[in-house]
Amino acid sequence: MKNKILKNLMIYSEDKVIENGFIIIEDNIIQDVKEGEYEGLTDDSEVFDYSGGTYLAIPGLINAHTHSGMAPLKCAGDDLPFEKWLFDTIIPLEDKLDEEMIYLATLISQMEMTRNGVTAFVDMYMMLEEIIRAVDEFGMRGYICRGLVDSGDEGGRLQKNIDAFEKYHLSSNEKIHIGFGPHSPYMCSTDYLKKVSDVAKGNNALIHIHLKETLSEKKSYAFKDLAKLGLFDTKTVAAHCVYVDDDDIDVLSEYGICVAHNPSSNLKLANGIAPVHKMLDKRVNIALGTDSVSSNNNLDVWREMLLVSLLHKGVTKDPVCVEANEALMMASVNAARGLGWENVGLLKKGYKADIAIVDMDHINLFPNNDTISSLVYAGRGSDVYETMIDGVFIYKNGCYLTIDEEAIRGKFMKKFVKLYR
Numbered sequence: 001m002k003n004k005i006l007k008n009l010m011i012y013s014e015d016k017v018i019e020n021g022f023i024i025i026e027d028n029i030i031q032d033v034k035e036g037e038y039e040g041l042t043d044d045s046e047v048f049d050y051s052g053g054t055y056l057a058i059p060g061l062i063n064a065h066t067h068s069g070m071a072p073l074k075c076a077g078d079d080l081p082f083e084k085w086l087f088d089t090i091i092p093l094e095d096k097l098d099e100e101m102i103y104l105a106t107l108i109s110q111m112e113m114t115r116n117g118v119t120a121f122v123d124m125y126m127m128l129e130e131i132i133r134a135v136d137e138f139g140m141r142g143y144i145c146r147g148l149v150d151s152g153d154e155g156g157r158l159q160k161n162i163d164a165f166e167k168y169h170l171s172s173n174e175k176i177h178i179g180f181g182p183h184s185p186y187m188c189s190t191d192y193l194k195k196v197s198d199v200a201k202g203n204n205a206l207i208h209i210h211l212k213e214t215l216s217e218k219k220s221y222a223f224k225d226l227a228k229l230g231l232f233d234t235k236t237v238a239a240h241c242v243y244v245d246d247d248d249i250d251v252l253s254e255y256g257i258c259v260a261h262n263p264s265s266n267l268k269l270a271n272g273i274a275p276v277h278k279m280l281d282k283r284v285n286i287a288l289g290t291d292s293v294s295s296n297n298n299l300d301v302w303r304e305m306l307l308v309s310l311l312h313k314g315v316t317k318d319p320v321c322v323e324a325n326e327a328l329m330m331a332s333v334n335a336a337r338g339l340g341w342e343n344v345g346l347l348k349k350g351y352k353a354d355i356a357i358v359d360m361d362h363i364n365l366f367p368n369n370d371t372i373s374s375l376v377y378a379g380r381g382s383d384v385y386e387t388m389i390d391g392v393f394i395y396k397n398g399c400y401l402t403i404d405e406e407a408i409r410g411k412f413m414k415k416f417v418k419l420y421r
């Protein structure tokens with residue numbers, strides 16, 4: 001792979017904006033980020049010159065909680081109470097999804113995410129092999145977790161998750177990470193949670209779980225009791241945490257748990273607003289997720305950045321609660337840290353070349369009086385011009401470079417139209 005030089009562009013690097021600079025990439029690693037004109041030799045390098053417009057390089061965004069296989073369920077069960085949405089609409093439709101549909105859905109989800117500058121995601125769903133195949137072909141960075149419930153687990157879901165971990169975790173494609181996804185305490189027994197926790201801890205693997213998303217969960221369990229099961233003895237991403245109390249927040253802080261905050265989904269399903277300000281006071285690591293396209297209904301982390309700042313300013317009446325730069329960090333480096341990715345989430349020497357290029361000439365970003373504020377308060381996923389993952393451009397000005405979009409859309413629609421018959 002040739003070295004790449006990205007020059008004559010703005011760069012958001014380590015909490016500051018370089019007004020004109022360049023990035024040097026060797027293979028998949030950023031070798032340098034500097035201000036000024038690039039004057040090096042380029043015989044052995046690919047040079048990408050952004051002098052024709054106003055472009056900004058930012059760290060690739062990370063979707064810290066989603067269900068990529070649910071693309072066929074977009075808009076299914078809209079405007080229903082949570083229990084009717086999940087148990088009466090979503091789960092019956094999921095029973096109709098086959099391996100090919102999950103594979104195609106994961107490709108469709110990756111199209112949407114990379115179009116929005118998302119370079120990595122944390123997933124929880126079924127049919128792991130098909131999701132892994134789609135991620136491997138498309139090229140995103142993923143932490144892929146099998147959704148686990150013990151009811152009806154005669155098919156050996158947990159064992160399949162273990163097999164996938166042993167086969168794929170950091171194997172030939174080091175962008176693919178495998179974790180374990182016990183759905184929630186209300187869909188997993190205490191014994192099952194303990195079993196999954198032991199397996200994950202024994203493999204130093206990630207646990208990805210829904211916690212206290214709904215009002216009905218508020219008093220049904222305490223995080224200190226989950227901690228006694230060993231659930232938090234390994235890296236953990238806890239999605240939602242809407243109804244956590246002070247004791248729960250203490251546990252989140254003590255165990256270094258990464259909370260995947262999903263403001264759009266929580267609002268749309270009428271589940272409420274998580275006490276993010278209280279978590280931040282206890283130095284809990286907050287990342288941002290979209291949840292599924294059925295509960296959001298998109299995979300645009302830009303909207304989550306806007307909402308996390310606006311919502312919690314409104315809740316606290318404090319204009320500095322979740323400032324713009326903090327919201328951008330929640331969508332990038334905070335998630336990376338929660339996943340144990342020490343060289344992802346920043347544009348900095350030694351970091352993976354996961355980069356989103358934003359077209360700052362779009363009218364919604366004009367005039368630009370403050371770059372970070374413009375991104376968070378006025379930015380949209382549609383402002384993304386290019387998306388690079390691991391040193392390779394995956395999306396470029398309306399085109400996907402690793403897949404045949406038209407063919408995938410066609411195959412998807414043939415199966416989609418049969419799903420609702």
